Amino acid sequence: xxxxxxHPSRVICKSGTSVKIECRSLDFQATTMxxxxxxxxxxLMLMATSNEGSKATYEQGVEKDKFLINHASLTLxxxxxxxAHPEDSSFxxxxxxxxWRGDADTQYFGPGTRLTVL
Amino acid sequence: xxxVTQMEGPVTLSEEAFLTINCTxxxxxxxxxxxxxxxxxxxxxxxxxxxKADDKGSNKGFEATYRKxxxxxxxxxxxxxVSDSAVYFCALNTGNQFYFGTGTSLTxxx
Numbered sequence: 001x002x003x004x005x006x007h008p009s010r011v012i013c014k015s016g017t018s019v020k021i022e023c024r025s026l027d028f029q030a031t032t033m034x035x036x037x038x039x040x041x042x043x044l045m046l047m048a049t050s051n052e053g054s055k056a057t058y059e060q061g062v063e064k065d066k067f068l069i070n071h072a073s074l075t076l077x078x079x080x081x082x083x084a085h086p087e088d089s090s091f092x093x094x095x096x097x098x099x100w101r102g103d104a105d106t107q108y109f110g111p112g113t114r115l116t117v118l
Numbered sequence: 119x120x121x122v123t124q125m126e127g128p129v130t131l132s133e134e135a136f137l138t139i140n141c142t143x144x145x146x147x148x149x150x151x152x153x154x155x156x157x158x159x160x161x162x163x164x165x166x167x168x169x170k171a172d173d174k175g176s177n178k179g180f181e182a183t184y185r186k187x188x189x190x191x192x193x194x195x196x197x198x199x200v201s202d203s204a205v206y207f208c209a210l211n212t213g214n215q216f217y218f219g220t221g222t223s224l225t226x227x228x
Contacts, residue, residue: 006161034216043207043220044162093161105150105169105211109162 002103003027004096006110013084014118021079021113023094029074030096034107035067038091050077084117091115120145124208124219131198131226139193139222141182141208149210151175151184151191156205156221165193165206198226 003026013019023033032051036044048064050056050071058064066088068080077096081088091114095107125140143151150169154162166175171186180195191208203226208219 004161041221041223043218046216049215095162103167105213106152106164106167107211107216108164109154111161112159114159 002101002106002108004030004094004108004110006094006113008113009111010114010116012116012118015085016083018080018082019084019115021081021092021094021115023077023079023096023110025075025096025098025108028096028098028101028108030077031074031099032097033071033077034095034097035069035077035079036093036095038093038112040091044093047079081115084115086117089115089117120149120210120212120215120217122208122210122217122219124206124222126220126222128223128225131224133200133226133228134197135226137193137195137198137202137224139206139208139224141191141193141219143189143191143208143210143217145189145210145212145217147212149212151182152209152211153180153182153191153193154207154209154218156207158204162207198224200226200228202226 007022035047047062048056048058056069071077093112095109121144152167153165155165166177168175168184174183182193205221
């Protein structure tokens with residue numbers, strides 16, 4: 001149990017376009033989802049935390065108008081990178097947890113999305 | 119504040135060697151501690167966890183013991199395999215937020 005999927009796994013887009021990344025919890029209800037960004041050979045940087053039905057809470061330095069997060073259901077959260085630029089190229093990883101599970105302290109991660117902006 | 123410090127890599131071992139990856143933490147309260155593993159091009163997979171002092175987490179031959187007195191959660195495996203080559207992240211959860219170490223890259227050579 002506790003499987004999280006992401007789609008797409010890879011995306012290449014032109015500068016100025018918008019890209020949507022989906023994160024789904026497949027076999028549990030994700031009361032909270034997290035979006036991370038990972039640069040090559042570095043650790044994860046938390047971008048934002050979203051609770052189902054609420055606005056996302058963004059970390060300091062993350063532009064909320066650029067990285068739009070929607071958590072409309074208990075199994076789906078989306079991250080939209082608006083007007084993407086080459087510096088947005090990165091590996092984006094989502095994670096989820098269910099506050100009502102016995103392991104509510106554990107985050108389960110998706111496989112990641114590699115975004116390349118040309 | 120809360121933080122996790124991992125030994126820097128990369129670590130290169132021969133197959134069947136003993137592995138230790140050090141992890142120490144600073145936290146208020148009583149955090150849960152985790153080891154995650156990331157294979158190339160993939161997301162993080164939960165490897166093991168421990169939720170209170172003296173707990174030992176174990177999985178796939180890996181183990182780590184929650185040591186409150188030394189604020190440590192070192193990862194160990196008695197005999198590594200080539201398939202263990204990956205990046206390992208130590209993490210803690212205070213209940214509100216996860217804190218990750220910088221990751222330790224492990225390469226196991228035949």
